[in-house]
Amino acid sequence: MNLLETVNLKRYFGDTRAVDDVNLTIADGEFISLVGPNGAGKTSLCNVVSGLLTSDSGKIIFKGHDVTHAAVTARVRAGIARSFQLVNLFDDLSAFDNVALAVFSREGKIRNMAALAHLDHDVIVEADNVLGQFGLAGKRNETARDLAQGERKLLDVALAYALRPKLLFLDEPTSGVSTRDKGQIMDTIASVVRGEGITAVIIEHDMDVVFKYSNRIVVMHQGAILAQGTPDAIRNNDQVAMILLGSSGPDAFTRKD
Amino acid sequence: MGSPATGASTWRLLVVTVIILTALAVLPRFVEIYQTQLLTYGLVFAIAALGFNLLLGYTGLLSFGHSAYFGAGAYAVAFIVRDLGVQSMELCILGGLAATILIAALFGFVCVRHTRIFFGILTLALSQVLWSLAFKFFWVTGGTDGIRVASAKLTLYGGLINFAGPGAFQRFVYAYYYYVLALFAVSTVIMWVIVHSPFGKALQAIRDNEVRARFVGISVQRYRWIAFMISGAFTGLAGILWVPLNGLTTPDILYWPFSGEIVFMSVLGGFRTFTGPIVGAVVFNYLKTYAVASTEYWQLLLGLVLVILVMALPTGIVGTVARMTSKLRGRI
Ligand SMILES: Nc1ncnc2c1ncn2[C@@H]1O[C@H](COP(=O)(O)OP(=O)(O)OP(=O)(O)O)[C@@H](O)[C@H]1O
């Protein structure tokens, strides 16, 4: 069974077709890259599926259930999580508290007002564990606001991952991060996500990263899906090369430096 | 939460709390009766500000209408005593809390649909509705004269202590001081647990980033609503305790300037800290009392003092003291 299926999904902003009739199916365990030029509608698609934006028409089926009109929190509970293109954290809380919140939520303990959060051993271990996986153990007590950009980006991902979702959308997890750190962040994300058997959709501009990690690539253009397939198929797709790079040819995706 | 020194800092907190409570407990032996009365008022307002700050400091919602819950508690007690002939203060508290929570649930349901200035305006408007009711339905509420609640008619601790016979006033002042002190201590502990609970963390998450809070699975509006009711209940308890002390409840405590005073207490003490509103309420109470006593133009004097204090201590009294102690510690 498909994990996610969108049926004729649409979202317009005035005349802008941000999401235009998208039919996307995602199977369990896939690692998908969603690519496309600026303004292609990648973030909008992610926003509609995760519930940040409502759709104009179409359907979103998750694990066989229609979640088109479900609240964000209901989608989170069902197993859809996401990170954000622009870092979106609890800035006044520590890195640890940021992650612990997600852990409390996943374990159904977040409503508890009669117990002290800092004495919940299970949650502390789990939250520290997640921070460790993302290389943030040393920053646990730092306020999110005071972290470096790369660390904030990682914490944003860690926050979504700590929910142990079935389906994880990562919107440009390495944007604004130095090229040196990029590979490391992607390695971390890929190993963590694969290790947990999480189905992931990564929005990413760096085609080296895309080809390296994904087992399927979905190309968007002007709100619609232009092409999709294996990295090899996409690499050899001239139309995609035109759209993404403005040039075509067999070596369009190879670095020219 | 989760700092490595958690165990140690919890112990330190406990020790400091015990010292402060002990000091408060022995204080009446060393000061005149008027000072004990004054401090009782301070502790009552501290409970009110503590409740208010669950919304402002922890949930990020500035209520301009907390007089409504203080007043709801106060009027509920007055009705219970006058119309039901109840004497037990405990029954008054239970009845008063039920009434306050009901009103907070109703008003909160409307208000938490909005944030920022819209939230503030709505809370203000709803509190003015209660005020005008108390004002207009004078045959029920006594209008501007209010309702008298004679402390001599009340009993504490399920009837164990009453205030009949000679020396009743003095006995009431001291007995009631300890009564309020005990409830203040209990309220503070409960509030401390709430803000350090997972639920309390969720409120802070909502305060920091509402959108992300939803994306970790927090139902923002419901949590705000629950926080609103808790907040109202604490401020309501303060109103309940205030009535026997004051001996009278009037529409003033439902009127918006009193909401403003509650805001001020929290800001003065420091709304970013747990203890700030407590300290702010006690200090504000002294400032106001002495301002009223010293000049006819007390509003002007009080206003000036408050403006200067807030400008000099932008993080509030507690925030400033905390920064100074950490600086001193750094030097040692
Ligand atoms: N809230 C909004 N209001 C109006 N227009 C919007 C809004 N969000 C997105 N758009 C428009 O929808 C289109 C798709 O934007 P979207 O952010 O989804 O693209 P993207 O593929 O994520 O681009 P990028 O790679 O730059 O992040 C763009 O033309 C954008 O201007």
Ligand SMILES: [Mg+2]
């Ligand atoms: Mg985008």
